[in-house]
Amino acid sequence: MNFSNLVGKTVLVIEDDYHQAREVAQALETQGIHVVGPYPTVHEGLEAARGAVLDAAVLDIRLRSDDSFPLADELLAQKVPIMFVTGYDTNVIPARFKDLPRLVKPLEGARLPLVLSLTMATTGGRPLQA
Numbered sequence: 001m002n003f004s005n006l007v008g009k010t011v012l013v014i015e016d017d018y019h020q021a022r023e024v025a026q027a028l029e030t031q032g033i034h035v036v037g038p039y040p041t042v043h044e045g046l047e048a049a050r051g052a053v054l055d056a057a058v059l060d061i062r063l064r065s066d067d068s069f070p071l072a073d074e075l076l077a078q079k080v081p082i083m084f085v086t087g088y089d090t091n092v093i094p095a096r097f098k099d100l101p102r103l104v105k106p107l108e109g110a111r112l113p114l115v116l117s118l119t120m121a122t123t124g125g126r127p128l129q130a
Helices: 018-029 042-051 069-077 111-123
Strands: 010-014 034-039 056-060 082-086 102-104
Touching (some): 010 018, 018 034, 042 069, 056 069, 082 111, 102 111
Parallel strands (some): 056 082
């Protein structure tokens, strides 16, 4: 299934597991998305976010010994819609991010474009939080 609102969009991917990163990138690329990354660290993600015009971002929450919350804050400040992909329970997610979309690992590749499409369509290009 293709989602027309994703074609030609630029999406940042932050994921430190090589296989998961490849799966996420491939699932997005099949929708006609230009993938920025995937990057395995918050630092690389912050650099990429500052140097690109992004339509959305897909973030793993835990990146080795760091978490992606500083990057999520930066992206939300830039009005970039984000979604999390994680194996962690909601109790590790700060309250300010509780309403953001989240997919639980292990991923079913077909669900990622669906959730991203809905995220972008329902926010009109704005983050779900005010």
